[in-house]
Amino acid sequence: MNKTRFHDYGTQAALLQKKRMLVIKIISILFPFMLLGGLEAGLRLFHYGHDLRLFITAPDNNDYYILNPDASRKYFSNQEIATTGNRELFKKVKDTNTLRIFVLGESTTIGYPYFHNGSFHRWLQYRLMHNCPDKRLEIINLSLTGVNSYTVEGFAKELLPYQPDAVLIYTGHNEYYGCLGTGSTDKIAGSPFLIHLILQLREYRLTQLMANTLQQLFALKPSNPEGEGKTRMELMVAEQEIPFGSATYEKGMAQFTANMDNTLRLLNEAQVPVFFSNVVSTEKDLFPFISITPDSTKFPGFTPLYKKGEQLLAEGDSTAAQNAFLAADNIYPVHAGCNYYLGTLLFQKGDTTNAKAYFDKARDLDGLRFRAPSRLNLIILELCSKYKNAHLVDANAAFEANSKGHIIGNDLILEHVHPDLKGYAILSDAFYKAMKQQGLIKVSAAEEMTFAALQQNMPLTIVDSLSGAYKIAKLKRSKPFNTTSITSDTTLISTPEEQLAYEVAFRHTSWAAAMEQLYQGYNQQGNLSKAGTIAEAFVQEHPTEAAWYEIAANYNGKENNTAAATFYFKQAFALSPSFKSARMLFVLYLQQDKTTEALPYLDYAIANNEQHLNLAPVKTLLMQVLQLQRAAAKDPGNVDLMNEIAERYFKMGNKPGAELYVEKVLQTSPGNKAALALQSQLKKV
Structure with missing residues (x-):
């Protein structure tokens, strides 16, 4: 009995010792990972380093994501x-x-x-x-x-x-x-x-x-x-x-x-x-950056022929130069420069098919692999x-x-x-x-x-094109495009646009700041067309901001670009519905005789009439125009119906719409008294 109990206690102690050793081993194995995990958690807690996620919440609007600038x-x-x-x-x-x-x-x-x-x-x-x-x-x-x-x-x-x-x-x-x-x-x-x-x-x-x-x-x-x-x-x-x-x-x-x-x-x-x-x-317009030179012992005839071809080309003897390059290419067909020269000479002769084959090969053989x-x-x-x-x-x-x-x-x-x-x-x-x-x-x-x-x-400005040209001019003054020591900037600046483009190209100012300055300048000059182009450019840069759509719409309206003005006001309304844009839209649609499209915007303006305008008569007249148009669609030659539509448009202040229907009537019935009378009234407005 005692022996059994002693044996049981000994077995339990041994098992307990094994468990303890197992726990110690597990802790020993996990400890470095726990330590590393703790360090990682601590670094994140104190915001060390960079969050490299692809997207982050936009700083100015919690409803949007943007590309994380640290993702790269x-x-x-x-x-x-x-x-x-x-x-x-x-x-x-x-x-x-x-x-x-x-x-x-x-x-x-x-x-x-x-x-x-x-x-x-x-x-x-x-x-x-x-x-x-x-x-x-x-x-x-x-x-x-x-x-x-x-x-x-x-x-x-x-x-x-x-x-x-x-x-x-x-x-x-x-x-x-x-x-x-x-x-x-x-x-x-x-x-x-x-x-x-x-x-x-x-x-x-x-x-x-x-x-x-x-x-x-x-x-x-x-x-x-x-x-x-x-x-x-x-x-x-x-x-x-x-x-x-x-x-x-x-x-x-x-x-x-x-x-x-x-x-x-x-x-x-x-x-x-x-x-x-x-x-x-x-x-065809870029000589290979690096041509791999052949081993002179394996290809002893290549270099003399190649140099001879270059000399003949400089002297203006293109036929002899082509023969020299062809002979060189037969010896060593994987020289980028030689293939480029052959492509150029064939292109000059109008053989574009074979010229392209040489140009493609020259690009593939270029040792500096920028292409x-x-x-x-x-x-x-x-x-x-x-x-x-x-x-x-x-x-x-x-x-x-x-x-x-x-x-x-x-x-x-x-x-x-x-x-x-x-x-x-x-x-x-x-x-x-x-x-x-x-x-x-x-x-x-x-x-x-x-x-x-x-x-x-496409809403691009001269600053866009010139700033790109200036950047490329600088690039071509550096290696590998320029192998000389001449790197001076010889850009001539003579206009405000050129100055702004230069500042954008060399990061003396931002693109947005340059566009804003250009925008203000065009407005001061009264150049509405160019100012409107910049407004449309800002729409592309900030497609979620309704304000720029409205600004672009207003410029197009001032320039009598009714379709473009309608488009931009509609986009502005879709982003941020407002009484102002709704009012402009129903007016613009009515001017274009698009009554069905005008109706929902008129309804919105009535329901959100923050300026307390009396729009009920306009709605009544519009419904009458819609009814008359449906009748005219069934009886397209009825000048009386068209006269009534013109009269309703005139009463609601829609001069372009009224003029449109008066013209339709006079095309069908040149002496129509009602149309002529309304035409006379329209000229006085």
Whole structure:
């Protein structure tokens, strides 16, 4: 009995000891994680580091989200060159009649060097706003300069919970020198798995603390004077020579393929339509940045022939120069410069088909990979074919169709990859057509704003175009465009607009401040047309603010642009219903003889009559006009009915409406006494 009890106590003690040891082991294992978790919680509690979520609540309006200005920090190892994007609002609670479109990409996608209303998504926004006036448009551009497919993929993952109706993508030029590019100074060595792991770890404040500590330690070292004054483009280039087909070249293609495949797969699974554009770059007007020189021992005859071709070309003997370059190309067919010369000479002779082949090859062989090789566009085509919800936007074909000899050059491209304003308009048109073809946009031909009308009416100013030109002029004074030591600014400023554009280009003032100054100046000069253009430009910049729509409407009204005034007042009313806009709308609709459209706004004005106007007689007369119009529709030749409509319009003070019906009567019955009498009265008003 005692032995049994002793045995039981011994067994229980041993089991208890084992449990204690197990608990100690578990605590020992979990302690580092608990410590790290506690540190992470503490850092967040004291707001250390950056919140890297894609969207944050808009500072000025809790009902809206905007792109988080710190979202890019996740992708840039060097925080000093991290870029920020647009601040475009979209509602936290999506309205039922909303078309919400997110835009992903890089510097071309955000509209460099114009930004704001020069970017392709603003051209698209303006057109859709007019073609789909009953839709609430939310076009949110999430693009950043200096990024590539890693950022596109990362942003795509985060935007899915925000109910996109479509995603537009334009990317590909930065796979080598954008952040995390295979030839960039801001790259992470290792596999794509490791890169994605590090990107996830950067979201933690503890990781940010460690990175900041290391960065501060490195900052203690003497600064490198070679980096001072360089553009972001120069600072991000690590490998200047990336030969065609090299390991780094192939890594870039593989990186783009994998990241964009993941992006399209995610969006396809979520059944979100994706419009993925191929990329464009200049071909015939940019000599390759770097031509990989052949080994003189393996290809001894190339260099003498190549130099001979250059000399003959300088002397004006194009035929002999072409023969020399052809001979050189037969020896070493992968020299970018030689292919470019052959393309140029053939283009000059009118042989655009063969010229294009040489130009394409010259771009692909360019060792400094600021332009995406043609293979990337083939990858985009293959990826779009792979997924049901992915649709190719053939921007390259659109640019070629608008280029001399169907070869893209500086008539649409500013330097190497960024379009001019016409180019951005063409890019927007390519997306518009693709979206329309897939049924995302439904508009009748009669109501549709044509591409020609878009180009004519887009609210851009001379400051927009000039500031872009100044930025490009500065860019071309730096490497790799300029290989000389001459970098002086020779820009001549002679007008207030040029001065403002210069200040915007070099960040001495903001675009908004420049537009405001320009706006005030045009008003003082009495130039209502140009002041109205700026008002419409601010509508594009602030599409959620009803006040700018009303201002734009008033300018169009002063310029007798009745249709445009009606459009802007209607948009203002939809955003923020008011007696003022309702009153203007029923007046404008009546002036256009659109009685059915006028009625609901008159009813609203009566119900919200803050100015205590006597609108009841107007409503009575309007109902009589509606009844008379229904009768006239059954008896279109009845001039008595038309005279009565004209009389009712005259009584309510609608002179344009009355004149319209008097004219109709006199066309049918030139001597009609009632119409002539009313016409006489109208002339006195």
